[in-house]
Amino acid sequence: MSKPRVIYWFRTDLRLHDSPALKVALDLEPECLYPIWTWDPHYVYNARVGPNRWQYLLDCQNDLSSSISKLNPRSKLFLMREGPTTLLPKLFNSWKITHLVYEKDTDAYARQRDIEIAKLAHEAGVEVVTRVGRTLWDSDRLVEKNGGKATMTQKQTIAAGDKIGNIPRPIPAPKFLPDPGELNLDFESQKPDIDADLNAPHRSSSDKSYAKIAGPNGDFAIPTMEELGLTPATTPHRGGETIALKTLAAIIKDEKYTATFEKPNTAPTAFEPQATTLLSPHLHFGSLSCREFYWRVQDVVDNYKGKASQPPTSLTGQLLFREMYFAAHAKLGFSFEQTYGNPECKFIPWHLPSKIDPKSGLKTREYIVDSAQADEWLNRWKYGRTGFPWIDAVMRQLRQEGWIHHLARHAVACFLTRGGCYIDWERGLEVFEEWLIDHEPACNVGNWQWLSCTAFFTQFFRCYSPIAFPQKWDREGKFVRRYVPELVHYPAKYIYEPWKAPIADQKKAGCLVKGDGSEFEDGQLKLYPKPMFDFNERKDLCMKGMKKAYSVGLRGNDPKVIDGSWSALFSDGDHPLGRVEQKTRVDVDEKVGRDRKRRGQGTLDNVITKKE
DNA sequence: TGGTTCGTTGAAGAG
DNA sequence: CCTCTTCAACGAACC
Known part of the structure; x- marks a missing residue:
C-alpha cells in the first residue's frame, strides 16, 4: 500500500511546538509532507489589517519557515499566492495528495471557509484531518x-x-519532518475577484499579492512588505x-x-x-x-x-x-459580531450604527451617519485628537505600536461608547481590527460588547474618567508625555487636563491648547486640541441614555430592532445627541446611499485623508 | 477590572 | 493633659 501524501495547511498555528494537528499529520507517516500557506483573499482585502499586523504575520511565517528548514533543509513554509478554495483542489491533483491536515479554526468566517474546503477535498477523494489546538x-x-x-x-x-x-x-515539537514532494504547478493560477480593498489606505505602492503564484522568484518565498505594496510597519513588537x-x-x-x-x-x-x-x-x-x-x-x-x-x-x-x-x-456565528440579530446583545440606539444588508441580516462595511458631530468625534478618537491626553496617548500608541494595555482598551472603548461619544461599539471594533497586532475576532467583539455594556457586562454606571483613572496609575503623566510629545513640558498638575493651564503656563510649556487637532503649530508654539466636549456633561447624558435603553430592554434579535420600529420607544430627550430619525431598514439603506454620495465614498479614511 | 460624594474614624499637631 | 482642628483613609451609597 502506498504511503500518504500530506498537505499540512498552516493558518493561525504558526509554530512547531504543541501542535496536535501537525502531530497527527506526522503520525500518518507520510511519504511526503507539504507545509503550505495560501494567501486568503478574505484576509488580504476584506479584513482590516494595518502594516503592523502584516509585518507581525510575515515575521511569524519567516520564523516558522526557518524552523522547518532546520529540521529538514529540503523543506520550508511554501507560500502560495492564491485563495485556498481555488488553489487546494488543483494542488490535490498536481501533487497527488491523499490527506489535508489543519488545525481547527475558530472564527465565523474561517469555520465557513473550512467547511467549503472540506467539501472540495471530499470531492477530490482527499481525506481531511483536523485537530483542536487553538x-x-x-x-x-x-x-x-x-x-x-x-x-x-x-x-x-x-x-x-x-x-x-x-x-x-x-x-x-517534532524532531524531524518528511521531505516535501515535487513542487510542480502544472495549472493556471486564479486571481481573486476584488470588489474593494479595505487595506488600500495602507498601501504605498501597487499591490502584487497575487501577481505570481510562487512569488516573484518562483521559489514560494514569504512575501515582503514591499511585495504586498504596504507602507512600513512602525511597531517595535516582532512576531x-x-x-x-x-x-x-x-x-x-x-x-x-x-x-x-x-x-x-x-x-x-x-x-x-x-x-x-x-x-x-x-x-x-x-x-x-x-x-x-x-x-x-x-x-x-x-x-x-x-x-x-x-x-x-x-x-x-x-x-x-x-x-x-x-x-x-x-x-x-456571524451574529456574534454585531448587535443586529444577536439574542445576547442589549439594544442601545448608538450613533453611527452599521448598515445592515437586508438579505443576509449581517452588517456591511458602511455605517449610517445619523450625526455629523458623532462622525467627527469618531475621527478625532481614532487619530488621537480628542483633546483628552490620556485617550489620545492610548490611541496614538495603538496606531504606532499595535498594542495597548487591556485597561487602556477599557478606557478608550468606554469613552467612545457609553462613557462619552455614545457611538456604536461596532465602529470602535473596526479601528481595533485595523490596528491591533493581536486582533482576535472573538476577543475583540467580546471585549467591545463588554465595555459598551452591550453584553457580558451591565454596570454602565461604572465609567472610566479620562482624568482620574490614569492619575491613579501615573500621577506624573509619563505615559502621556511619551505618546503625546507636544505636552512633554506641561506640569503634572495639568497633564491630564491641559485646557485648565493658564495661557502663561501653556506658552512656557511650548504648546497652546487650541483648535480641533487639524493644525499642529502656531508660530513657534505647538498646538494640542481643546477637549472635544465637557466630559462630565457627556458622561451624564450617556448614562441617562443607557438607563433608558436598559429600561426599554430590547435585544438585538427583537422584531422591533429587526424592522426599525424600536425608535418609537425612544423620545427626543432619551438620546444624547438628539433624536435619531425613525427609519425602517429600507429607508436607512437609502439614507446611506445619500450620505455616500455627499461625502465621496463616505468612509472614515477618506475624511481623514482630506485632513492630513 | 469606576468615580464622586459624603459620612465616620482616628492620628497628629497646635494651643 | 485636655480640647479643638485638620486631614488622610476608608467605606457606603449613589450615579
Whole structure:
C-alpha cells in the first residue's frame, strides 16, 4: 500500500511546538509532507489589517519557515499566492495528495471557509484531518456542555470545561519532518475577484499579492512588505515562535510575577516594559500554543509557596476569557459580531450604527451617519485628537505600536461608547481590527460588547474618567508625555487636563491648547486640541441614555430592532445627541446611499485623508 | 477590572 | 493633659 501524501495547511498555528494537528499529520507517516500557506483573499482585502499586523504575520511565517528548514533543509513554509478554495483542489491533483491536515479554526468566517474546503477535498477523494489546538477546550464542546447556550460568564465557561475534562498537556515539537514532494504547478493560477480593498489606505505602492503564484522568484518565498505594496510597519513588537517561547520563558522565570499576576493591578500606563506579558499577538497567530502557556504558568502556580492569584484576574484567568469568547462565537456565528440579530446583545440606539444588508441580516462595511458631530468625534478618537491626553496617548500608541494595555482598551472603548461619544461599539471594533497586532475576532467583539455594556457586562454606571483613572496609575503623566510629545513640558498638575493651564503656563510649556487637532503649530508654539466636549456633561447624558435603553430592554434579535420600529420607544430627550430619525431598514439603506454620495465614498479614511 | 460624594474614624499637631 | 482642628483613609451609597 502506498504511503500518504500530506498537505499540512498552516493558518493561525504558526509554530512547531504543541501542535496536535501537525502531530497527527506526522503520525500518518507520510511519504511526503507539504507545509503550505495560501494567501486568503478574505484576509488580504476584506479584513482590516494595518502594516503592523502584516509585518507581525510575515515575521511569524519567516520564523516558522526557518524552523522547518532546520529540521529538514529540503523543506520550508511554501507560500502560495492564491485563495485556498481555488488553489487546494488543483494542488490535490498536481501533487497527488491523499490527506489535508489543519488545525481547527475558530472564527465565523474561517469555520465557513473550512467547511467549503472540506467539501472540495471530499470531492477530490482527499481525506481531511483536523485537530483542536487553538483553544484549551474545543469551543463546540464547551457550548454543548453549557447546555447548548453561548458562554456569557467565566463561571459558565469553567463549569463547562470541567465537564469536558482536564486540559491536555502540551506536546513537544517534532524532531524531524518528511521531505516535501515535487513542487510542480502544472495549472493556471486564479486571481481573486476584488470588489474593494479595505487595506488600500495602507498601501504605498501597487499591490502584487497575487501577481505570481510562487512569488516573484518562483521559489514560494514569504512575501515582503514591499511585495504586498504596504507602507512600513512602525511597531517595535516582532512576531515568531522563537521570540514567543523566549518571552514565555522570561515570564515563567519570575515566579512571583507569574503566580501573583492580577490583571486589574497591572498599570495601563506602563511602557518599556509594559505591565502585562504581551503574549497576545503570539496567541493570535499561533506562534505560541495556549496550552503551552497555560501549563507552564499552572506549574509555577502549583509550586508557588506564597498565595497565588486566581481566575479571573490571574494569568490563566486571561486565557479563560479567551475560551469564553471563542465559545460564544462558535455558538452565535456571524451574529456574534454585531448587535443586529444577536439574542445576547442589549439594544442601545448608538450613533453611527452599521448598515445592515437586508438579505443576509449581517452588517456591511458602511455605517449610517445619523450625526455629523458623532462622525467627527469618531475621527478625532481614532487619530488621537480628542483633546483628552490620556485617550489620545492610548490611541496614538495603538496606531504606532499595535498594542495597548487591556485597561487602556477599557478606557478608550468606554469613552467612545457609553462613557462619552455614545457611538456604536461596532465602529470602535473596526479601528481595533485595523490596528491591533493581536486582533482576535472573538476577543475583540467580546471585549467591545463588554465595555459598551452591550453584553457580558451591565454596570454602565461604572465609567472610566479620562482624568482620574490614569492619575491613579501615573500621577506624573509619563505615559502621556511619551505618546503625546507636544505636552512633554506641561506640569503634572495639568497633564491630564491641559485646557485648565493658564495661557502663561501653556506658552512656557511650548504648546497652546487650541483648535480641533487639524493644525499642529502656531508660530513657534505647538498646538494640542481643546477637549472635544465637557466630559462630565457627556458622561451624564450617556448614562441617562443607557438607563433608558436598559429600561426599554430590547435585544438585538427583537422584531422591533429587526424592522426599525424600536425608535418609537425612544423620545427626543432619551438620546444624547438628539433624536435619531425613525427609519425602517429600507429607508436607512437609502439614507446611506445619500450620505455616500455627499461625502465621496463616505468612509472614515477618506475624511481623514482630506485632513492630513 | 469606576468615580464622586459624603459620612465616620482616628492620628497628629497646635494651643 | 485636655480640647479643638485638620486631614488622610476608608467605606457606603449613589450615579
